[in-house]
Amino acid sequence: MKKTLSAILSLSMTAALLLQGCGSGKKADAPFVPKYDKDTEFSLTVAGSYSNFESLEAEFERFYEYYPNASLQYVTMDDYNNVISSALVNSEPPDIFTTNSAMIGDEAYNDMFDSCEVLSDPSLDIDYSCIKESLIRTTDSGDVVMLPIFTTSYGMLVNMDIFEKEGLKVPTDYKELVSVCEKLKSAGYESPMMGTDRFSGTGMFNCFVYPMFAYDVINNSDKVDSLNALDPSAGEVMRPSLERLDEFVNSGCVDVEKCREEITDEYEAIIMRFFEGDVPMMLAAGDVVSGTAKRESKSDAFTAHPFKYRFFAAPAGDDGGYFINSISICFSVNKNSRNIDMANEFMRFLISNKELGNMASLKRLIPPIDVFSEDDLYSALADIPDDRSFSDKETGLMDPAVRQFRAAIFAVGNKEMTVDEAVASYGSIPEE
């Protein structure tokens, strides 16, 4: 029933996309038609911080079908955030480069943004209407200089085989979560939920309650400025989510100490621990999930006993979980590119439901479009009602405010502060 509902919802979302977004004069679903002579010889360099970008390399191959004489290369840049601005104006500048939402508003990246091509320029004919509007970032002047390629979210990986084996349903609200965890504990699972105890966005406390906090911020938009101003009085906005976190930590659903001991980093260790096969629910961000496919074969336990797993929103709320869609990575075009026309042509090719979907599917990340990846890893997110689905842009929070919240949950989750202390300390909570 739920599967059917999911399918219907997915279809509904697709239909809505077609009718409202891509359908209203949109050409994103239309086959790509090269603008230039297919024999054009050119080289493009895409620079980024990913050490490995196979999904983009797959797109290069697809692009070669239209421009067989093209040569595209992905270059990993060391100390990316510090050098990208310089790289864009040096003697060998990249043609396309990755950006992210955190760079917006950061003066350190002003030069970088100055080097960006305005992708919303109609003359470029880049139709990005298939991308969720809530994920489009603009400059103060309203120009679009970066287009999201991947998005991420915060939630949990669920070992479906365990739930099937124990005859349990994946919990959809906090009450169910506690109940399920009790049953799992009695079935022998010491810590039904696990995650990495880190300060970062991948940290398990962040994955559990940040979406809830963001939801509360959206519903208290009048407090956003105070929050961004790190006004201690705005700390009260954090209270519901901090209390839920405190409740969660004390519920027995998660053994924080065990997590700290067994999961030593915020990426590979999470995945490899999950693949041990004895963790029913692993709190993780989408960026972590994207690394699962490659590591399946690296895990002896998983190779010996593979199991089915999916990504769900963490059921922190009384009414259910929250799906917050955050930009993971964007692409911008260097306006100083020696092949600016072909760089824009590649972007024109890439920004479509098909190619973005392909990339996300390969990368195991959430595409910025309204259609979830064909990989059903994320299909459960389609079950979350619209009123609890939103993008982080809608919160209006600036990075400092977010970091204060992370500091708060890190302190409360680790019993370093009480909820009251954390609320009162907003703006001055020690960060990592």
Place this chain on the structure above:
Amino acid sequence: MKRSLIITINLLIMGFILFIITSYANTKADESYENGIIGFEKMTMTTNRIIANYLEDEQHLCDIWANYINLSAKDGVPMTAEDAVSFIRKAKTTQEIDGHLIFPDSPDRSGVSTAAKVSDPDDYTVSYKNIDIFDNIESVSSSGDTVNLTRAYTNPMNGVQSIAFYDHVSVLDPGSGQLEDGLLMRVVPLSSLEQKLVFLKGEYENVEISIVDREGNYVVHGKSFKNSNFFEYYKSYNEASAEEYELATDEIAGGTGTMTIKNSKGDDCILSYMPLETMTTWVLLAYIPLTDLVASRSIDWLLLGIATLGFLLLLIFNSIVMMTYNRKLSEAAQQANQANEAKSDFLSAMSHDIRTPMNAILGLNEMVLRDSRDDNIRMYSESIRTAGNTLLGIINDILDFSRIEAGKMEIINADYSFVSLLNDLVNMVQKKAEEKGLVFTLDIDRDIPGTLNGDEMRIKQIILNILSNAVKYTDSGSITLSVHAHDLRDKPDSVMLRISVADTGIGIKPEDLDKLFVAFERIDEKTNRNIEGTGLGMTIVQRFLGMMGSHLEVESEYGRGSVFSFDLEQKVVNRDPIGDYEEAFRQLSSQRKNYHEKFTAPDAGVLVVDDNPVNLTVFVNLLRKTRLKIDTAESGDECIAHFRDRHYDVIFLDHMMPDKDGIETLKEMKSITDTPNKETPVICLTANAISGMRKMYTDAGFDDYLTKPIDPEQLEMMLLQYLPKDKVIPASGEEDTEDNALPSFLSDLKELDVDAGLAYCGDAEDYLMALEMYMESADKKSEEIERYRAEGDIKNTTVMVHALKSASRSIGALELGEFAARLEKAGDGGDKETLDRELGELISRYRQLARALEPLRGLTL
């Protein structure tokens, strides 16, 4: 050979040649491929050398900087970091190369750069805090390599992908006044290294070069190499088990060689790998699509394609030519068939045209023989019969051969009496043999089954042919016919006959044996020119035997004689043995009668139709003694008139008649219902003796057919078959006894063979008349011979001797006849001496015989 077989063979040969070409091309392509691989490996080595030189040069320049700085320190005037960088700014000659002097032990791995930050022209501070390129400095330094090089990384000052050569320097810390260790880096844009490899594009346009460390991490990243780690890339696109993967990575990381891998598109590529000469911790990878190395193979395939096309064109051309020739051959064959049919038609016509008058000749001659009492006339008539039969034999041989050649000769098996077969043979041959003074002996197995199943006519023809030949080619001595039988183990209902004819004739030379069975080939033609024959006899024999599953065997000694033999399997109908045939035959011979009608049928009516009145006369006379009521008709219409009016017991109807032929006449007769002859058998008279006649006549509605010239005995036998039994009165034996009554003293005369004389003359009456005539003319003839001899007239002497020969033979004085024949031959050859020497004896014996016959005088009156 069938066309499909020829095409198949052609295709096979073509396939074989193509296979050879393909194998050769593949071998060459493999060689080319191997050469390509070797060439590519050499290119990799060259690249390695170039890179090594380049790296050594760059390292050397870096070392010069470091040495200068370190020498200053050693000389007691150490440079500060700023001094050192200032020195490098002056020392370096290339704008794009930077010098970084950093302090790895400082918190931010910071230092000073020769160039300012792009983002801040006043900031020369460089930090490697977030760039992990120094993790393996210690291991690199301790490896003993001459080059100290970082992996490719992003120059933090300008964001350019670069590599850095480094060396350790000691500089003065202005704050503490102490020397501190720094790392001097010569930072070179990666593109500089790549430019050194531009030369490769000439020979290998799509070659890409990468440098990886032993873990597979890229130092220099080729554009087609995906992933951040070459081994990961290899694993992603190449299906390999864990062991194979480990083997491949170990090989690449530690060895030198070449392997085939798949790129991200699934295409086969050649990867050549070897450790960098100057930095053994790094591995040089050269990669090229396989198709770039084996491009030359396509040329071979092109040639192969052209060769294939050429062969196909040749095959098509040859097929067309062959088809044209075949069409011509087919036309020629058709013409030949038509010619053959024309020949058959000709033979048919010849058969008819010769046999029809022969019917009249031999039939009338038979009358003469029967009726004449004049010795000379009977002698002449006998010659006519011999010559006629010889001619008929020749015609029959030709017709038989023609039937065999046309494939129309059939073996028709039927039950037959073996004794009867022997009787016929002996009757036909013995007389001829004895005429030549030959002894004809029989060696017949008494256990031969009495009734067999086979083609009696053909068997008889075979044996007769052999026996006739034996008689022909034997001048003196004997001819022996042997027949023996033995049972067949696996065929209880059959018997194997071994039939052989041995003669004491002239024999056959070994070299002529092969010619024996060649049609129209006569052996020793020169010697045997006086012997009549077509050269077909043995050929026909062999063919008949072949059709019966046997073959003729010949053993011969030239001048001594021959033995012709064959085995013949026959089905047994009645196993009762024939007994002592030789004795039975001797008795039969002694009781041999001359012609006597087999029956009389005074109440039977026969109608005979022939457009030739002579033939009608012959026919009527042949049956005169049977007292049949014979009506004749000379045309179809006349026949039909008789057919309507009067009942006949048998009708003989000639086939070839003018206006309305026999078949048309028969058809009309069959359509007549108002006739007393509805059940009367109609027998076709025909001179056509070629193949297929029986079927043709029976299909046309005849009950049987009889070939012309008419064999009197066959005619009577046929009448006995078709006449109503109640109208047939068999011939009585008394008359025979009467006819056979000869004076007993004749049997005592040594010079006389009574049986032979009787056989020749027909009956006792005629024989006695012949003897009397011989006796009475002896004196006169003797005198005439002597007179001619006295006059030296050899010619007339010979003619007279010839007459004596014939007369003697006709009365059974065979030895005297043979003596005369020898002298006749001498006379023909002008051998006067022999005549003078032996003629007296001949005449003496002649007169002596005549005197011995004196008791006959007046006996026949």
